[in-house]
């Protein structure tokens with residue numbers, strides 16, 4: 518299993534310190550929540566934030582694009598140093614093209630589905646994507662409650678992956694803690710994003726250990 522702390526819940530006044538803390542504590546990736554105030558009702562980081570973080574850490578940057586018109590932003594985030602660009606299926610008219618564009622920029626491409634979006638919407642891109650992010654909350658804010666019904670969605674996606682011998686990673690994001698992680702882990706998720714649980718509910722190292730040890 519891989520743990521991707523979300524810097525949305527870090528202390529923005531001490532961001533480099535918090536990133537170094539989770540890297541030293543064994544984080545596998547760093548999750549960066551980009552919100553444009555249009556696709557979701559919140560505003561966070563742009564490419565310049567990714568560029569600022571890049572020299573601070575050797576962790577892969579897992580950039581979650583909660584933006585309208587993601588194709589327009591892919592080149593800037595790739596240039597800024599993103600390792601993975603995660604594109605919402607709901608945000609583009611041509612998901613296949615957006616995935617191809619991201620990969621042509623030399624980064625890994627992932628697709629994201631909101632809780633209300635069916636897996637059938639992403640079926641045609643599954644053979645070419647590097648990652649699928651199943652949202653386990655409605656996107657826009659940290660600290661929301663996990664939606665238990667999403668575990669079944671992860672299980673169905675993992676079954677499709679196995680049936681077709683596809684190789685994308687399955688990531689879950691939203692409301693992940695040492696209790697809620699169990700159902701999505703059992704369902705086949707590989708990467709677990711956690712924001713508030715890692716940064717605001719205890720020492721990050723101890724919190725990440727709890728996630729790893731959860732049954």
Ligand SMILES: O=C(CO)[C@@H](O)[C@H](O)COP(=O)(O)O
Pocket residue numbers: 523525526548550581654655656657658659660661690691692693710711712713714
């Ligand atoms: O994409 C999002 C929210 O839209 C997430 O990445 C959150 O940042 C996760 O925060 P927690 O639910 O773990 O507090």
Ligand SMILES: [Co+2]
Pocket residue numbers: 523548549550581690710
């Ligand atoms: Co996210």
